[in-house]
Amino acid sequence: MRHVLFAVLFAGLAACSPEATAPEPADAPAALPPGRPAIYEAARVGPEEFVRALYAVHATPGASMGEPPRPGQDPIYDRMLNAMIGADFAQAAGEVPTLNYDPICDCQDSGDFTLDSVTVTQSGPAAAEAAVVFTNLGETKRQTLKLVKEGPMWKVSDVLVPGRPALTEQLMAAIS
Numbered sequence: 001m002r003h004v005l006f007a008v009l010f011a012g013l014a015a016c017s018p019e020a021t022a023p024e025p026a027d028a029p030a031a032l033p034p035g036r037p038a039i040y041e042a043a044r045v046g047p048e049e050f051v052r053a054l055y056a057v058h059a060t061p062g063a064s065m066g067e068p069p070r071p072g073q074d075p076i077y078d079r080m081l082n083a084m085i086g087a088d089f090a091q092a093a094g095e096v097p098t099l100n101y102d103p104i105c106d107c108q109d110s111g112d113f114t115l116d117s118v119t120v121t122q123s124g125p126a127a128a129e130a131a132v133v134f135t136n137l138g139e140t141k142r143q144t145l146k147l148v149k150e151g152p153m154w155k156v157s158d159v160l161v162p163g164r165p166a167l168t169e170q171l172m173a174a175i176s
Contacts, residue, residue, distance in 0.1 A: 034063035039076060043153040047128040048120040050154040051145060055134060058105050058113040071097070076104075078148050078155040084171035091175055098174035103159040103167050106143060110136050125149070 032038035034056040042053035054076065057063045068074065072086020088097045101108045114135045122128040126149035133142050146158040159167040 034060040036066050040153070043076070043155065047122060047130060047147050047149075047154045048118060050147070051118050051120065051130040051132065052115070054104050054145075054156075055113075055115040055118075055132070058110040058134075058136070059115050071099075075153070076156055078150055078157040081155075081157055081168065081171075084168060084175060087175040088171050098170055099167070104145075104156070105134070105136055106141055106159075106161055107136055112137055116140070120147075128154070 032041060034053070038056065039050070039053040042049040057065055070086075071089035072082045074082060074085070077085065085099055088099055091097070102110075105113070112135075116133040116135060117131075119131045120128055121131075128147040130145040130147060131142070132145060133140065135141070142162060144160040145156050146160065147154050148157045149155070157168075161167075164170075165173075
């Protein structure tokens with residue numbers, strides 16, 4: 001029994017020795033150009049990476065989100081926000097829905113866009129807020145993205161713009 005104990009002790013010390021080699025890190029995925037694939041990949045990494053990928057589309061000339069999913073089925077939004085967006089669109093029935101702009105850039109068009117700062121505060125393993133400052137078409141804007149982690153991906157659950165009701169409040173008022 002004593003020999004087994006010594007063998008285990010020495011094996012443990014050998015594993016800690018500086019001569020032990022650490023496993024090689026896995027190859028990082030190739031950097032994707034700004035767009036939906038890059039956003040989806042970043043959403044699996046962390047809240048700050050996700051937010052930066054969302055804004056990279058606007059900040060990179062020529063970048064595109066590509067063909068958007070149907071209203072209420074966008075993987076960048078959580079289930080509740082998607083449900084509200086879908087209901088808003090359905091209720092509009094051919095008219096202009098309440099959400100008739102891109103809430104990420106708080107705009108219909110973006111140009112000469114810069115992401116000035118992102119400060120992410122994580123309140124738990126599946127909840128965070130991102131305070132974002134950006135400039136679009138010469139106008140500096142501030143907003144806060146509320147984020148949740150659904151499954152392996154971070155998603156936007158609300159958008160707060162100073163001086164206005166939260167996006168979820170606007171949508172609830174429209175669909176109620």
